[in-house]
Amino acid sequence: MIDSDLPRSAMQHPLRVVELTKSYGVAPTEVTALAGVTTEFAAATFTSIMGPSGSGKSTLLQCASGLDRPTSGTVYVDGTELLQGSEAEITRFRRARIGFVFQQYNLLPTLTALQNVILPMRLAGKKVDRRRCIELLTEVGLRDRIDHRPAELSGGQQQRVAIARALASRPSVVFADEPTGALDGASAREVLAVLRVAVDVHRQTVVMVTHDPVAASYADSVVFLADGRIVGTMTEPTAPRVAEQMLRLDPAS
Numbered sequence: 001m002i003d004s005d006l007p008r009s010a011m012q013h014p015l016r017v018v019e020l021t022k023s024y025g026v027a028p029t030e031v032t033a034l035a036g037v038t039t040e041f042a043a044a045t046f047t048s049i050m051g052p053s054g055s056g057k058s059t060l061l062q063c064a065s066g067l068d069r070p071t072s073g074t075v076y077v078d079g080t081e082l083l084q085g086s087e088a089e090i091t092r093f094r095r096a097r098i099g100f101v102f103q104q105y106n107l108l109p110t111l112t113a114l115q116n117v118i119l120p121m122r123l124a125g126k127k128v129d130r131r132r133c134i135e136l137l138t139e140v141g142l143r144d145r146i147d148h149r150p151a152e153l154s155g156g157q158q159q160r161v162a163i164a165r166a167l168a169s170r171p172s173v174v175f176a177d178e179p180t181g182a183l184d185g186a187s188a189r190e191v192l193a194v195l196r197v198a199v200d201v202h203r204q205t206v207v208m209v210t211h212d213p214v215a216a217s218y219a220d221s222v223v224f225l226a227d228g229r230i231v232g233t234m235t236e237p238t239a240p241r242v243a244e245q246m247l248r249l250d251p252a253s
């Protein structure tokens with residue numbers, strides 16, 4: 001199916017989650033991490049997921065990205081049900097349609113920056129567009145570092161390689177799990193600016209879990225979770241407004 005054949009709603013909302021629930025363990029010690037989350041993420045938007053510790057942010061990201069299976073509910077990526085089929089089919093779909101950015105970068109230490117960016121395309125069986133990979137590394141400010149290995153790069157530089165890697169295959173959705181959690185303020189701002197460019201210039205759809213109100217303020221909107229449920233959303237967030245809302249949800253924070 002080529003993109004122009006997709007239903008309009010799927011093109012406008014590359015990610016939709018419907019009534020997602022996730023429980024761990026069994027009664028009486030069962031934990032409900034997600035208690036029925038329904039929402040959609042519009043194309044070419046940047047959304048932050050925030051909430052107190054244990055509110056279900058990571059679980060939502062894991063289930064919405066196909067890294068974990070929800071207990072019930074449905075995830076649609078480009079209008080296609082993500083969690084149908086065998087693990088191998090889900091993995092194939094995920095590699096083709098979803099990009100990931102993790103707190104600890106997760107670059108392969110023996111590969112250069114460029115080889116790290118190219119790798120997911122190879123794994124997905126896509127034609128490797130080396131020029132585009134070099135362009136992406138140039139765009140994230142690392143043209144002179146493409147042959148460096150991760151150990152030769154700073155944390156912020158490694159994260160920018162990881163973002164170039166996530167964008168290389170033009171995924172439908174990019175999930176970022178605390179992408180600035182291990183970085184100092186200046187490096188974090190560079191990483192967030194690169195994510196903003198991914199949305200504004202490349203029209204990517206980015207969903208980011210963060211604890212940091214400043215990081216959240218780079219997004220177009222914030223979805224707040226508490227006890228596994230969506231308890232609020234905020235458009236055009238600013239760091240003080242996000243911090244105030246977090247204080248309301250978790251007075252101990």
Ligand SMILES: Nc1ncnc2c1ncn2[C@@H]1O[C@H](COP(=O)(O)OP(=O)(O)OP(=O)(O)O)[C@@H](O)[C@H]1O
Pocket residue numbers: 024025031032033051052053054055056057058059060
């Ligand atoms: N593998 C697991 N087994 C049992 N319980 C789990 C597991 N993973 C998460 N939980 C529980 O599910 C709930 C939601 O966890 P989750 O990690 O999604 O929250 P979070 O909002 O990402 O938290 P944090 O901000 O601390 O990272 C918590 O009560 C947590 O203890």
